[in-house]
Amino acid sequence: MSASDSSTQLRLPALARVRRALVVGCGQSGVAAAELLAAAGVELRLYDRRAEVHGLPARLDGAELYFGEALPPDAAFADLDLLVLSPGVPPRLFRERYRRLVPEAELHGELSLALTMVADWNLPTVLVTGTNGKSTVTALTGAMLAAGGLSPFVGGNLGIPLCELVLAVAEGRRERPGALVLECSSYQLETLRVYPEAPRTSVAMLLNVSPDHLDRYDSIGHYAQTKARIFAGLDASSLALLAANDPFTPTSSQAVPPVADSKLVDGPEPPRLTEGSQDLELRPDERYARSQLPLAGRHNAINALFALAGARHLGVSREHCEAAMAGFHALPHRMNPIAERGGVVFYDDSKATNVASVLAGLDGFERPFVLICGGRAKQGDDLRALREVLGRRAKGLVAIGESAEQFLAMARGAVPCQQAVDMHAAVRAAASMASPGDAVLLSPACASWDMYRSFAHRGEVFAEAVRALGSPDTD
Template sequence: MSTTSDHPTPGPQARAPWNHALVIGLGRSGLAAVDLLVGLGVRVRGYDARESIEGLPVDLSTFLGMPQPPDAAFEGIDLLVLSPGVPPQEIRRRAERLAPSAAIHGELSLAMHLVCFGGQPQWPAVPTVLVTGTNGKSTVTALTGALLQADGRHPFVGGNLGVPLCERLLETLRGAQWIDSLVLECSSYQLETLPPVPTDVAMIINVTPDHLDRYASMEEYARTKARIFGGLGATGLALLDADDEWTDRLAPPEGSGQPSEIPTGAWVARVGDPKTAVVEDDGAAQQLVLYQAEKYPRSSLRIAGGHNARNALFALLAARHLGVSAEACQRGLERFEGLPHRMVRVRELDGVVYYDDSKATNVTSALAGLRGLERPFVLIAGGLSKGDDLTPLREVLARQGRGLVAVGKAAEEFAAMAEGVVPVVRAGLMDDAVPKARALAKHGEAVVLAPACASFDQYKSYAQRGEMFTAAVLGLE
């Protein structure tokens, strides 16, 4: 099925290095790639396993409702674009057989290729920050953007977070002004197809177990994350966590003789090393300290939690490397309000505080929020499991938990984890889970939605899950 949508008529300067493209996966990022390519005059085909997709260009040739794209979809293409949720290995093998000369990109790498190598006058290259990590990457991406904005700059802040970069390029084709910097959150899925692109700052905030249903091992997952460093040049900055167990494997100490994932010549800095950046307690208050001399009051940062203080160090180092003044960084810290669905206080009712941490889609992320709480809590957890070890959640429930409401496909797995530690109940959707959590919580405690799982068994996204939680909480009498 094809329906109409507005898309630009290619202008005289709008050209692409490809003629025929196949876009696999027509979610938001796939549709962004489709619209951009159509706007550049490329003949595009689209595939999705769903039978009906709204918002497709009227002249788009589609293959819908099939388990896999048919061989005919690959005929004559010179570009293949994969949505992040599509594991690339099998599609790559088919492309090698059916369209061996086709370039292979994801939506993000397609956009970066056009900016860095496409020769398009609409999109001159700009300073670029790439952010990845198992947890915290959205906060660091958004905070880095806020620091640049406080310096009077006009960055694009997105990628895996929020707006796909192809959407922003399309706006420029339609006449919007180009930006002066890029701050891009990169998931491991996006990094699978991202070639080395010129980068000023690249960072891995942490590497903890996640997506082990997609990767054969933690080693493969970590090395995929390390692809983010591929485009750093001699003036580039690589940021890693000094205390992360994967840091020395990805960027071995100088003189170790071990191969590094970071290009020769790039500057490597470790957050948590006193010579680089630390959270320091001077006895009166905490300070965020860069290079042993530059200090920002921890109280300037309005988002709670020790993990967020460390996240701020990554953002500060990136902004300062791009030339943002210390004064602007201070203003940016003070203005930043955090992200939706990341330990957001929804309301207090009968002495119980309700928190939406729906963005905690794995165990490590859930723990980061729970360990920052100063009161006992009832946990709502479960969803589509990523295969994480739940033992750390059992330990934090034993110390501070008052109950567990288990939801989603992984409900029984979570119930078994908490059995004998806290009272456990099972629930359906949030309008069922929230009242059951309320019944378990007492005055002075909290109810926290920190699922430690993906949302796709019951919801379209973690955002929809959080919105339904919030609505259920606000609906409590």
């Protein structure tokens, strides 16, 4: 039975030949893909390892469910035309069975499926990836394109899945955007398909590569190779942007098609940060004052260079780019100043879930600081890389979570250290170690799952703990 009433089916040409589809994983992305398929009248099958998935939309009531099993049974693959994998599902778990049981079926991720749906929209499309900074660059690029009148959709791994947009446009609930700016995780790039029907990418950015998700990839080289898939859809009118000083750029740049323009960001030539003033020099005759960007840290100035290069390539004027920069604010949980107590500023950088992200945030950070860190350490991350900057600029360190002892062992002798049982205790301890003019910085260098639901939840608890210290001087 179809998961959609045939009388209300949407006409989506890209799905005209798809009769049966299996969606693996019923999180936000999987549900978005499933709803789009159901609306087009596709016979739908859903799989999730959970025995119960609550809150599924009514549109999916007719779907055939395979819930609560370690892997979907062979019956779920019978006569499939399409297999859609959610980002959290490693394709390696399914490729062998997929090729054996339904070799003619297409395999997509949610993002890849949606990009196929919008191919005939012919929109300027910006794809952004990197271990750190991709949400900020995606949002800032989107703000610049919006200021320039391009009416972009900003989403992907950041916020709304692209399939949600496609369905809303198809049903008339939302106008078609004038451009796409999409954050892409390495998980999404694993299943990104590029073939003649897929839309061309106007600008592709690979911001940086540092150890992350090494429980999923064979090596950091494999992870970097996956990130470089972002360049696959470029053509002669496209722009590729890579970090000049990233150790993986020489190999990542080999994935850029030879016909595409390619630029290295923050090298000896523009686009770069100028020495001394750290102004943003996009071209020899086009420079933006660092003071126009209200974001702390050298890493954010580099992020702005990426966004500027992308927006200017798509025709956004200098004036509109400057206006967007001046009005841009840090995204939640990304080096956000949230309060001041007794001359000490408290920063929420809970999104810093690996060592490289913490180091990037501290590059150009002007205040002496007390660092709150710890959680579930990322496989392959070397905490020792933090010791030098702590010894040079930190007033103290407070460690929490599963990895607290590892952080204490790393920092002892370089900076005063304490261990705290929870975030409230950590904030109290850090505040006692700070003096007026200093900062207390939650920048954990770890995942949050040992103590919190997400990095956002961790940041919210940090803000609660700061409020519990007493009345603020300023908020």
